[in-house]
Amino acid sequence: MKPIALTLNLLAFAIVGAAAHAQTAEPTDPKATEQWEPVPKVITPGKLDAAPPSDAIVLFDGRDLSQWETSKDHLPAHWKVHDGVVTVDKASGNIQTKQHFRNYQLHLEWQVPKDITGEGQARGNSGLFLASTGPGDEGYEVQILDSFNNKTYVNGQAASIYKQAPPLVNAMRPPGEWQSYDVVWTAPVFAADGSLKSPGYVTVLHNGVLVQNHTQLAGETFYIGKPKYKPYADAPIKLQAHGDPSGAISFRNIWVRPLD
Numbered sequence: 001m002k003p004i005a006l007t008l009n010l011l012a013f014a015i016v017g018a019a020a021h022a023q024t025a026e027p028t029d030p031k032a033t034e035q036w037e038p039v040p041k042v043i044t045p046g047k048l049d050a051a052p053p054s055d056a057i058v059l060f061d062g063r064d065l066s067q068w069e070t071s072k073d074h075l076p077a078h079w080k081v082h083d084g085v086v087t088v089d090k091a092s093g094n095i096q097t098k099q100h101f102r103n104y105q106l107h108l109e110w111q112v113p114k115d116i117t118g119e120g121q122a123r124g125n126s127g128l129f130l131a132s133t134g135p136g137d138e139g140y141e142v143q144i145l146d147s148f149n150n151k152t153y154v155n156g157q158a159a160s161i162y163k164q165a166p167p168l169v170n171a172m173r174p175p176g177e178w179q180s181y182d183v184v185w186t187a188p189v190f191a192a193d194g195s196l197k198s199p200g201y202v203t204v205l206h207n208g209v210l211v212q213n214h215t216q217l218a219g220e221t222f223y224i225g226k227p228k229y230k231p232y233a234d235a236p237i238k239l240q241a242h243g244d245p246s247g248a249i250s251f252r253n254i255w256v257r258p259l260d
Helices: 003-024
Strands: 057-060 068-070 080-082 085-087 095-097 104-111 126-129 141-144 178-186 196-198 201-206 209-216 250-258
Touching: none
Parallel strands: none
Antiparallel strands: 057 250, 068 095, 080 085, 085 250, 104 178, 104 250, 126 141, 178 201, 201 209
């Protein structure tokens, strides 16, 4: 090899080596890893952790059901509002939000009657449907049930993803005490042809305890048969009137923060 060619090859090798070293070298200036834009939006948190922050949509504040409609025929919701709470009216059927959502954070509080009777699934049964895709019980359900000293199938107890995923622990308070759900819902994404691009995920805290940790859903809830997906763009949030004869569930302090 001629001396000039050898020199050029060595120079090229040195340049490549220096570039590789520059890519792997740790920065020495702390400013190199600082991010200044975009600045997060400022909101005001609630005075209590369960209170809605300033960017929340209040779905029920104890006064009326103006944000809700019947799931079957989209008429005004007529569950019983009293003493700052709303109690399920099974004759009226399921109710859902008038507004549709995709990804969101939700806070909801619910109460099983203190004098609840029955056992298993017939003991304060209701449900929180994270995305209601039909007038009946279609959608993605977090179970509501009295699971305090009440044995049932574990993927059907309180805070389970119904018929899919049991809660990590049973964090149920006794009947008559208020329960809370704090939910982060990541909606499934569908391609233009209706095929699934990415599944739905849900994180649930029951009474402040993590019980579903970014759980991947296998599809919508079905009482009989395996879960499966069907495409949708956005959907209301639904509360179930299960028709449980053992006692009606009550709700209060419901708010949502869209995350889209």
